[in-house]
Amino acid sequence: MDRDLEGLLARTREAVAAAGERVRADFASPQGVRRKGRIDLVTATDMAVEAELKERLAAIVPDAVFLAEETAAATGLSGLTWIIDPVDGTTNFAHGFPFACTSVALYDGPEPLLGCVGAPLLDRFFWAGRGLGAWCNGQRLAVSQVAAPVDALVATGFPYAIRENLDEILADLRVMLAETQGIRRPGSAALDLCFVAAGHFDAFYEIGLHAWDVAAGLLLITEAGGTVTGYRPDGPYILGARRILATNGRLHQAMLQLLGE
Structure with missing residues (x-):
């Protein structure tokens, strides 16, 4: 993929951060909460954030397709694909528990190129790019050293x-x-x-x-x-x-x- 990965990551971070403002604004009073399964919820925020992200991300990589939770028609990966979970932790969000986030990744076939996870209710923003490390709020991340x-x-x-x-x-x-x-x-x-x-x-x-x-x-x-x-x-x-x-x-x-x- 002959693209500026750092540039793509920066623009994706902006898109996810903007979506996070909608999550933050709606948190005090979630609207349009309904069931899509026995205990599986969806809210108006899920739908609005997904639509906003698809519009913003399409402008960043126009030739990529979308695999998004609320509108996915298929689950296979072929070529450039934006993978979106507009509100991961919807049940938490609907109940006022702030452990919820927006997750966006760009894949080239089965290979991840970049990923962003914005958790505005926790004031955390995570991102990674292939070969660029993993980061949160400007600090580089590293896994623990626990061995047992x-x-x-x-x-x-x-x-x-x-x-x-x-x-x-x-x-x-x-x-x-x-x-x-x-x-x-x-x-x-x-x-x-x-x-x-x-x-x-x-x-x-x-x-x-x-x-x-x-x-x-x-x-x-x-x-x-x-x-x-x-x-x-x-x-x-x-x-x-x-x-x-x-x-x-x-x-x-x-x-x-x-x-x-």
Whole structure:
């Protein structure tokens, strides 16, 4: 891809930051909250932010297509693709819990080029570019150095199809609660991945995520020195795969073993 990646990243950051102003403005009184599944919510903010981002991002890379949570017609990646989650953590947002963010990534086929995760309600803005490192609020990020599960703070999440996956979720949770320092479930996979990149979490695992949940966070973790794979079975993580494990790298094999590899 013969483009100025730093320039693209700067313009993408501006677009995501502008979208974050809408998230911040709507937070006190979310509008148009409705269900798109049994426990899966969408708000007017999701729709408005997605539409705004598509307009702004189309001006940055006119030849890219879109894979966006609220309007995705397909999930495959071919050529340049903007991957958008307008409000990751919509349930948090709708309930007034500020662990929510906007996630945008640009991929060239299966390869990530850049990613931005804006969390205006937490005053955090994360970004990464391929070969340019991972950053938050101007500070370069690096994963933790924790090497043993007993010292690890681990994040996870639960899919909306929780009834269908309850046995697997509880089996993994039982192991993790017994073998790690602690488990956290804040409710935004995009931010969980950012927090692994920043060294606040040492590992993250989850089932049933979509490409838009993780696209930006994957690049942040690898640029910060971490490792991302699948588990059960282990192997390279492909966007949209059923299971994802992201760690600081030093913990990875131990986490794979705990998760049944």
